[in-house]
Amino acid sequence: MPSLAEEICIGNLGSLQTLPESFTWKLTAADSLLRPSSAVSFDAVEESIPVIDLSNPDVTTLIGDASKTWGAFQIANHGISQKLLDDIESLSKTLFDMPSERKLEAASSDKGVSGYGEPRISPFFEKKMWSEGFTIADDSYRNHFNTLWPHDHTKYCGIIQEYVDEMEKLASRLLYCTLGSLGVTVEDIEWAHKLEKSGSKVGRGAIRLNHYPVCPEPERAMGLAAHTDSTILTILHQSNTGGLQVFREESGWVTVEPAPGVLVVNMGDLFHILSNGKIPSVVHRAKVNHTRSRISIAYLWGGPAGDVQIAPISKLTGPAEPSLYRSITWKEYLQIKYEVFDKAMDAIRVVNPTN
Numbered sequence: 069m070p071s072l073a074e075e076i077c078i079g080n081l082g083s084l085q086t087l088p089e090s091f092t093w094k095l096t097a098a099d100s101l102l103r104p105s106s107a108v109s110f111d112a113v114e115e116s117i118p119v120i121d122l123s124n125p126d127v128t129t130l131i132g133d134a135s136k137t138w139g140a141f142q143i144a145n146h147g148i149s150q151k152l153l154d155d156i157e158s159l160s161k162t163l164f165d166m167p168s169e170r171k172l173e174a175a176s177s178d179k180g181v182s183g184y185g186e187p188r189i190s191p192f193f194e195k196k197m198w199s200e201g202f203t204i205a206d207d208s209y210r211n212h213f214n215t216l217w218p219h220d221h222t223k224y225c226g227i228i229q230e231y232v233d234e235m236e237k238l239a240s241r242l243l244y245c246t247l248g249s250l251g252v253t254v255e256d257i258e259w260a261h262k263l264e265k266s267g268s269k270v271g272r273g274a275i276r277l278n279h280y281p282v283c284p285e286p287e288r289a290m291g292l293a294a295h296t297d298s299t300i301l302t303i304l305h306q307s308n309t310g311g312l313q314v315f316r317e318e319s320g321w322v323t324v325e326p327a328p329g330v331l332v333v334n335m336g337d338l339f340h341i342l343s344n345g346k347i348p349s350v351v352h353r354a355k356v357n358h359t360r361s362r363i364s365i366a367y368l369w370g371g372p373a374g375d376v377q378i379a380p381i382s383k384l385t386g387p388a389e390p391s392l393y394r395s396i397t398w399k400e401y402l403q404i405k406y407e408v409f410d411k412a413m414d415a416i417r418v419v420n421p422t423n
């Protein structure tokens with residue numbers, strides 16, 4: 069007979085008929101502020117993060133307004149083919165449908181983040197999350213794919229490579245738009261301009277494939293707990309089952325309903341720093357479902373490699389708006405984030421900002 073620990077291995081959560089105590093979350097006051105965007109109400113205006121058509125001539129203003137208000141928006145007409153979105157979704161399904169033992173053969177090592185496992189933010193929470201994931205942060209995914217798909221790994225590696233290439237282009241385009249809405253350009257970020265001129269990458273991309281199995285008691289479970297992404301920005305593709313919620317003080321938790329071909333963009337901590345606090349990094353989480361499992365694919369566009377110092381863009385600071393954050397490398401920021409989690413921004417805040 070399997071031990072209890074084996075039974076509740078994250079690789080087969082979907083087969084559990086009851087919610088184990090270790091996965092049961094207590095509702096907080098903030099949770100009761102939930103307002104689903106699909107709620108039908110006579111007096112409440114339906115609210116969710118806007119969908120922006122990237123071919124709209126006013127795209128810069130629209131992105132600026134949405135990111136200042138929400139720290140997030142959705143995009144249509146983004147140029148990523150439906151086939152590629154379908155391909156990466158079906159790759160994820162194939163992976164998560166494998167038996168637990170097989171998935172564990174591709175588990176991330178203690179030191180690395182790449183590979184199969186629990187959400188990276190798990191250690192910061194008392195309760196366990198109702199999800200499993202696979203992180204692609206470097207080339208080691210090729211070895212993992214070789215283990216998972218000894219015959220088909222070339223095909224699956226090809227899909228990842230194409231996804232990374234396409235997402236990188238889209239992420240840069242979104243960066244330019246968001247900067248444009250603040251009246252600055254990439255030339256105003258000395259390091260980004262230098263990297264661009266030398267043909268190097270401005271940001272470093274990683275992919276997180278998330279799977280949220282069906283859950284016997286979704287109201288008391290949590291797929292992925294509230295967090296902000298550490299990134300410059302994150303581009304999220306969600307399958308046709310909703311679960312993503314974004315938080316805004318004035319609105320509470322708002323569900324972002326999936327729509328075919330529409331991607332979600334979350335502004336991350338690093339952009340919040342660059343913008344000197346003008347753009348919030350959106351607090352978001354994923355809820356789970358009683359009848360349908362859910363897949364999401366996050367393209368996490370992080371900071372530059374090496375010792376590049378990231379700081380608020382000088383054009384966005386001045387006597388009336390002193391720099392709110394000290395400069396920091398991407399590596400250093402990640403270290404702080406995975407030590408103090410939601411206090412990371414406070415940890416780098418300038419105590420008495422003057423200019």
Ligand SMILES: O=C(O)CCC(=O)C(=O)O
Binds near residue numbers: 278
């Ligand atoms: O599954 C989702 O909708 C959210 C995923 C997410 O926030 C993440 O991977 O950082």
Ligand SMILES: [Fe+2]
Binds near residue numbers: 295302
């Ligand atoms: Fe996230």
